[in-house]
Amino acid sequence: MVSAADRLKSVQTDIREAEIEYGRREGAVTLIAVSKTFQADDIRPVLDAGQRVFGENRVQEAMGKWPGLRSEYEGIELHLIGPLQSNKAKEAVATFDVIHTVDRPKIAKALKAEMTKQGRDLPCFIQINTGEEPQKAGIAPMDVDAFVRECREVTGLNIIGLMCIPPVEEAPGEHFALLEKIAKRNGLSQLSMGMSSDYHTAVGFGATHVRVGSAIFGLRG
């Protein structure tokens, strides 16, 4: 049987090959292993294989498993990749190291207030709704420049980059290209884009963080 550790290794190899193929620097792309829905027992083999950067999409779920895993393993970096309610900002700031889903002024302000209170300055990505899908979270492309400016200059958040989830039924490349273009004109260097089905493509469009779940942990139940 192929284990999660084996699948991790093949994803790592594939990312390295994509870096070479697209002329990216070795190690330019950070692999975020998305462990949502999986239990600590499923995550430990991946930690034992050396992976330290993980993503979760729910604050409550992450609070249930990561404090324990952090006490067992050094150097864990936990990324919030799912939607955030402002009444969960306190727990999110205490539980996570990086936030990928800043998508409205209210959340930006709630996060900043908590970071100040807790003495933590978490790097943040702004989520962009590149496909302008009504059901999807994220800032509309035309509103991004103003929102980036507001987050930086008014709210005082440490914005390091942009994140997107392309529409499932569309080729992801044009969405990755759009994210890269918007980031560039805003002086942002980090791009969180690419999942199990399209991370190789994302590396070609400049991804600095790929969020890979099922290709490592298997299908979610």
Ligand SMILES: *Cc1c(COP(=O)(O)O)cnc(C)c1O
């Ligand atoms: C679940 C999830 C992923 C990982 O998806 P896979 O297709 O399993 O790799 C990536 N990004 C976000 C925002 C997610 O919610």
